[in-house]
Amino acid sequence: MTLALITGGSEGIGLELAKCFASDGTDLILMARDMKKLNQAKQLLEKTYAVHVTVISKDLSQPHAARELYEQLKDRNIDYVINNAGCGTADASWRIPPEQDEAMISVNVTSVTVLTSLFLNDMLARNSGTIMNVASTGAFLPGPYIASYYASKAYVLRYTEAVAEEVRGSGVHVCCLCPGPAATSFYRKSRQKVPSFAMQAADCAAYAYAKMKSGQTVIVPGMINQLSRLVPKKPAMYFVGKLKKKKDG
Ligand SMILES: NC(=O)c1ccc[n+]([C@@H]2O[C@H](COP(=O)([O-])OP(=O)(O)OC[C@H]3O[C@@H](n4cnc5c(N)ncnc54)[C@H](OP(=O)(O)O)[C@@H]3O)[C@@H](O)[C@H]2O)c1
Structure with missing residues (x-):
């Protein structure tokens, strides 16, 4: 039986990815903060598919949370880690409280880096994993x-592309999903x-799952x-600024 860890697997794109794995018979470990949502996801997946789902409540904005998660799971031979x-x-950058940005960077940047690094060592030792x-x-x-x-997502993309290059030919696949x-x-x-032009999370996940399986690096x-x-940077940036400023008042 293969095993996948999905952080943020209780809802949204993470839960839709969990369904893709489950439909292929992969057991799951879902991690997020809200235990109620995690248990709802577990129930749904175990009722619909023949898989076993473990749920873990953890706040990745907290120092050492990613390390603790790894310590808890390192002996389970995880085949897929989905950060x-x-x-x-x-909002305007000066209106976002710095502690909110710090927490966001812990989740989006630090945890992704720590979990990639720690699980990658184990996968490289086995010459397999994604x-x-x-x-x-x-x-x-x-x-x-x-x-x-x-900026946090630019880090994730560049970091992941570089790591993917480092492990090329090792049997381990590292890739980046850019929804x-x-x-x-x-x-x-x-x-x-x-x-109004947003995709359905299920479509996004199905595409990502198929491309991940096919070995694509940037999805x-x-x-x-x-x-x-x-689109060149200047006009694209102007468009985003207009869109976000108008929406946020
Ligand atoms: N939706 C979009 O348009 C979009 C576009 C581009 C990229 N993305 C990226 O796609 C990923 C999934 O987003 P989504 O749209 O599916 O969002 P979502 O529906 O809000 O789901 C986010 C998941 O992450 C978990 N999470 C959030 N903060 C956490 C924390 N501090 N510690 C542990 N878990 C935490 C949430 O559970 P709890 O709240 O219970 O912790 C939830 O399971 C994110 O990385 C997001 O940046 C989304």
Whole structure:
């Protein structure tokens, strides 16, 4: 039986990815903060698919949380590590309380780095395994009025691409998922409206799962999102600034 760890697996893109793994018969470890949502996800997955789901409640914004998670799981021979948990705030950078940015960086940047590094050592020793880190199309450009979130995702993309190159030919696959807008509660939590052109999280996850399995390194679901990479930085940045400033008042 194969085993996948999905951080932020209780809802949104993480839960949809969990369904993809479960439909292939992969057992799951889902980690997030809210135990009620985690148990709901476990129930849903175990009722629908023939898999076993373990749930772990942990706050990745806390110092050492990623290390503790690894210590808890290091003997379980995890085949897939999906660093999906993420959060962000859209506002003028000077209006975001620094402690909120610090917590976001702990989740989006520090935890992704620590979990990649620790699990990668074990996977390299076995010459097998896959790590998929979740960035965003926000990684492709500076994001006025969502500056720290976009910057955190740029880190995830560049870090993951570099690590993927380091392990090329080792039997371990490292890849980065860059979703564009997807209809999840991420927007409500970051006090933004879901854009009308947002993808369904299930479509985003199905595409990501298939491309991860095929060995792709940078995965961008959706044609418009793929094309967005080609827009020059200045106009793209201007557009994001207009969009975010208007929405956030
Ligand atoms: N939705 C989009 O448009 C979009 C676009 C590009 C990239 N992304 C990225 O995709 C990933 C998934 O986002 P989503 O849209 O599915 O968001 P979501 O529906 O808000 O789900 C986020 C998941 O992360 C968990 N999480 C958040 N903060 C955490 C913390 N401090 N410690 C542990 N777990 C935490 C949440 O559970 P708890 O709250 O219970 O902890 C939840 O399971 C994120 O990395 C996000 O940045 C999303």
